[in-house]
Amino acid sequence: MNPLAILRKDCERPIVDIDDFSLLDERDHLHYLDSAATTQKPRAVLQAMQSYYEQHNANPHRGAYELSAQSTEAYERSRQRIARFLGVADVDTLIFTRGTTESLNVLATAWRHANVKAGDRIVVTRMEHHANFIPWQQLALAVGAEFVIAELAPGGVLDLDHLAQCCTPNTKVVAFGQVSNALGTINPVSDIVRIARTTGALVVCDGAQGVPHFDAAVDALGVDAYVFSGHKMLGPMGIGGLVVRREILEAMPPYQFGGDMIALVGDDRSTWNVLPHKFEAGTPNVAGAVGLAAAAQYLDVIGMPRVRAHEAALLAYASARLTEVSGVTVLGPPPEQRSGVVSFVLDEVHPHDIAQVLDSAGVCVRSGHHCAQPLMRALKVTATTRASFYVYNDADDVDALIVALLTTRDRMGLA
Amino acid sequence: MSAELEELYQSIILDHNRRPQNFRVMEDASGHADGLNPLCGDQVTVWIKLDGDRVADVSFQGQGCAISKASASLMTQAVKGKTLTETQVIFDRFHAMVTGQGAEGITGGMKALSGVSKFPLRVKCASLGWHAMKAALDNAAP
Numbered sequence: 001m002n003p004l005a006i007l008r009k010d011c012e013r014p015i016v017d018i019d020d021f022s023l024l025d026e027r028d029h030l031h032y033l034d035s036a037a038t039t040q041k042p043r044a045v046l047q048a049m050q051s052y053y054e055q056h057n058a059n060p061h062r063g064a065y066e067l068s069a070q071s072t073e074a075y076e077r078s079r080q081r082i083a084r085f086l087g088v089a090d091v092d093t094l095i096f097t098r099g100t101t102e103s104l105n106v107l108a109t110a111w112r113h114a115n116v117k118a119g120d121r122i123v124v125t126r127m128e129h130h131a132n133f134i135p136w137q138q139l140a141l142a143v144g145a146e147f148v149i150a151e152l153a154p155g156g157v158l159d160l161d162h163l164a165q166c167c168t169p170n171t172k173v174v175a176f177g178q179v180s181n182a183l184g185t186i187n188p189v190s191d192i193v194r195i196a197r198t199t200g201a202l203v204v205c206d207g208a209q210g211v212p213h214f215d216a217a218v219d220a221l222g223v224d225a226y227v228f229s230g231h232k233m234l235g236p237m238g239i240g241g242l243v244v245r246r247e248i249l250e251a252m253p254p255y256q257f258g259g260d261m262i263a264l265v266g267d268d269r270s271t272w273n274v275l276p277h278k279f280e281a282g283t284p285n286v287a288g289a290v291g292l293a294a295a296a297q298y299l300d301v302i303g304m305p306r307v308r309a310h311e312a313a314l315l316a317y318a319s320a321r322l323t324e325v326s327g328v329t330v331l332g333p334p335p336e337q338r339s340g341v342v343s344f345v346l347d348e349v350h351p352h353d354i355a356q357v358l359d360s361a362g363v364c365v366r367s368g369h370h371c372a373q374p375l376m377r378a379l380k381v382t383a384t385t386r387a388s389f390y391v392y393n394d395a396d397d398v399d400a401l402i403v404a405l406l407t408t409r410d411r412m413g414l415a
Numbered sequence: 416m417s418a419e420l421e422e423l424y425q426s427i428i429l430d431h432n433r434r435p436q437n438f439r440v441m442e443d444a445s446g447h448a449d450g451l452n453p454l455c456g457d458q459v460t461v462w463i464k465l466d467g468d469r470v471a472d473v474s475f476q477g478q479g480c481a482i483s484k485a486s487a488s489l490m491t492q493a494v495k496g497k498t499l500t501e502t503q504v505i506f507d508r509f510h511a512m513v514t515g516q517g518a519e520g521i522t523g524g525m526k527a528l529s530g531v532s533k534f535p536l537r538v539k540c541a542s543l544g545w546h547a548m549k550a551a552l553d554n555a556a557p
Contacts, residue, residue, distance in 0.1 A: 348433075352455055352480035352540065353424070360420045369456040382456050382478045411420070412481065413429045 007320050008395045011313040015306055016391045020044065020298075024392055029362040031397040036181055036209060036341055036388035037366055038231045041295075045234060048294035049287045059283055061260055075286045078293035079276070085296035086228075087217040088243050095249075095279040096289055099240035100208040101131040103227035104175075106242055106255040106279065108135035111202060115172055118144035122173040123166045123201070125150045125158055125187075126378050127180040130371040132206040136175055145172070152378055156183050156332035164195045171199040178210030182370035182386065183332030184341025186210075193222045202248070208232055208240075212390070213311060213339045215304040218243055230288065234391075235295035239288030242279070249275055256281040307391055311340030314389040318342050318398045325405045327414065331379060340389035343370075346405065349412045351385040357411050358385075361404035363397075422530035423537070424481065431485035431524070436492055437474040446555030450477075450547030452539055457483055461547040465555050468499045475544055482537050487544025489524050494548065502552070506545060513541050 001009070018025050020042040024032060032040060052074055058065070060072040083091040097103045116122065122136045126149050140147035148166045153159035158176070167174060174196035179186050189205065196203045205223040210216055212233035218226045225248070229240040244252075254261055254272055258281035263271040272278045299307065315335045319342065322328050327347035332338055346354055351367035358365055366386045369376045376382060387401055441447070441462035450459045459477030463470060473491045477484075490509070494502045509525065512518045515532035531541045 350480035350484075352457075352537075353482070356423070356534070356537070357420065360417050368454065373456060376456065382458075411424055413426075413433070 004317075004320055007313070007317040011310065011317050011393075011395050011398070014392045014394045015302060015310045016042070018392060021392055027362075031361075031363045031393075031400040033387040033389065033393065033397060033401060034364045034366050035212075035390035035393075036184075036232070036386065038237065039212065039234050039390055040392060041236065041291075042234055042298050044298050045236065045291045045294045049236060049291040052287050052290045057286075060286055061277070071286055075284060075289050078286075078289035081293040082241065082289070082296050083243075085216075085300060086211065086226075086241075086243065087215070087219050089219055090246055092275040093243055093246050093249055095242040095244070095276045096284060097227075097240050097242050098238050098285075099229035099231065100129075100206060100227050103240060103242035104131050104135050104204075104206065107202075107204060107225055107227070107244070108139045110252045110255045110279075111173070112139050112143065115202070116140075116143050116145050119170065120145040121148055121166075121168055121171045122146070122175070123148045123150060123163070123171055123196075124175045125163070125177070126152045127156075127158065127183065127185060127372065127375045128175070128177055129181050129206065129208070130373070131208075132175050132177055132204075133374060136173060139173075149374065150176075152375075156180075156185055156379070157337065158185075158187055158192070160188070160191055160195065163192065164198075167195055167199050167201070169199055171196075171201045173204060174199070174201045175204040175206070177206040177208070178216075179213065179339045180332070180372075180375070181209045181341075182372040182375055182384065183343050184209075184338035184388070185332050186337055186339055189221050189223070197222075209339060209341075212299075212307075213304075214308045224248055230292040230295065233292075233295055234298055235292035236288050239285050239292050246275065249279070254278055254281070258282050260284075302391060310391060311389050312336075314393055314395075314398060315340055315342065317395055318387065318389070318401065321398060321402045322405075324402060325409065327409065328405070331381075331384060341386060342388075343384045343386045345381055345384055346408065347414055349408060349414070351383040353412060354385045354405070354408050357408040358401070358404045361400060361407065363400050363404045365401070419530065419533045423534060425527045425530065427524050427527035428481060428485040431488040432481035435475075435484055435488040437472075437495070438476060438488065439474045440476060441472060441474045444472075444474075444551075444555075446551045446553075448547045448550030448554055450543040450550070452479070452483070452543055454539070455480070457540065457543060459483065459487055459544050459547050461487070461544060461551045463548065463551040463555050465552075470494050470497055470499070470502055470552075473548065475547070477544075479543065480540050482531065483540040483543045486528055486531075486541040487547075489528065490544050490548055493523070493525055499552065502548075506549060509545060510542070513538050
């Protein structure tokens with residue numbers, strides 16, 4: 001067998017039963033290559049949510065009646081299941097939020113009042129998603145702190161020497177992504193944590209693009225805060241989480257006030273509920289949590305090492321085949337250092353035009369700045385085209401991408 | 416490839432994308448304005464020079480997809496030398512065409528933009544330079 005055929009064989013079939021994904025199953029000619037934006041949802045997730053609403057729906061933590069107790073149990077059992085999936089031992093330090101963006105805003109807002117003042121420093125990296133960039137930038141502007149960006153080394157990886165220079169003793173926050181959403185670069189978390197620990201900073205890891213793709217082992221990362229989204233790991237939209245070390249959460253003021261998060265409400269002052277409720281004001285998204293727990297279960301049955309291996313196989317095959325399309329430049333480090341993401345430019349063709357032609361072949365890719373404008377500036381591009389792979393993709397999807405890219409060259413008048 | 420896609424990327428569009436007309440900075444403009452598509456980061460600047468109530472010159476620069484670049488290029492050809500009233504009429508006709516309300520009164524190369532109406536997501540791309548042109552007129556010192 002020739003080398004390309006071997007690469008193809010390694011990712012010939014999806015590692016899930018496509019029947020589990022109605023949307024993909026019912027559209028034979030769809031090649032969904034935008035899982036870094038959001039994943040498709042398996043039936044198990046949708047069924048778990050539906051049966052919650054059909055069998056256990058009531059407001060949790062409130063009613064004295066049995067149904068409310070069932071709802072509370074469904075919610076808290078989901079928290080335990082997801083914490084186990086994440087590798088978080090202290091279950092009550094997992095706060096449910098709407099997702100990564102809300103988690104980071106909670107953190108930046110709650111952390112700010114007590115801990116960052118004028119003259120302090122906040123460090124982020126050049127490859128952050130806007131959600132892990134703007135909240136810190138705005139915090140710095142609000143309190144008069146210094147906002148510093150750790151730059152990239154050649155090849156689209158973080159420059160650890162520059163990061164070390166950025167981490168001065170007055171640094172109060174170091175925020176970084178576990179995996180770049182735009183390039184797929186897998187960051188060396190232990191090196192980053194070691195450097196950040198030379199300061200007294202809050203160390204924040206954005207795991208939105210990490211959790212879906214390999215064993216997150218959050219406790220073992222040694223960070224202070226870890227955030228993620230459910231919808232990028234087969235779960236529903238509108239649920240995600242924030243994991244923070246207990247002593248930090250206990251010292252942090254609440255982010256929102258209202259029902260469920262209080263202990264006693266006096267006429268002129270109030271006290272707060274215990275964790276995790278202190279940070280979950282209002283009626284929670286129970287069905288979302290139940291759906292996310294079902295997604296964690298689904299991924300655990302596959303096994304995260306298999307997920308990682310399948311993505312790596314797809315990436316290897318795609319990388320080899322992309323060389324057939326002249327004018328393609330893949331951005332970022334070599335495939336071995338990336339999650340299942342290939343971000344590229346094609347000669348003078350604008351990514352929007354590429355995505356349009358690809359769409360006509362049923363190939364769904366993301367085009368644009370990927371909510372990472374600071375990174376695009378550093379790479380000296382305005383936009384890229386990004387294909388991202390997941391458990392339900394296979395070699396046919398890669399083949400369709402390549403054929404559609406050749407059509408794009410033709411259609412856009414490139415020789 | 417679909418017929419609709421063929422209609423979107425007509426050769427006139429591809430030509431204007433590769434060799435945009437009036438693609439330059441104007442030093443002595445009466446006014447200019449920026450257009451930005453925050454969704455994709457596309458950006459255009461349009462300069463206008465007025466002579467009385469007539470558009471004596473119009474130019475643009477920027478980065479964008481083939482549709483936005485070609486549309487801006489066609490815009491400069493369409494309004495150059497026209498009066499402010501005529502410019503408004505051309506703008507309204509363009510807008511009606513790309514939003515699928517018919518191509519009545521559309522002449523010349525602008526006809527090539529009719530395919531945009533089949534792709535609602537691309538109306539924003541096609542309109543970027545046109546809205547910047549309107550804003551530049553609003554900013555123009557008489």
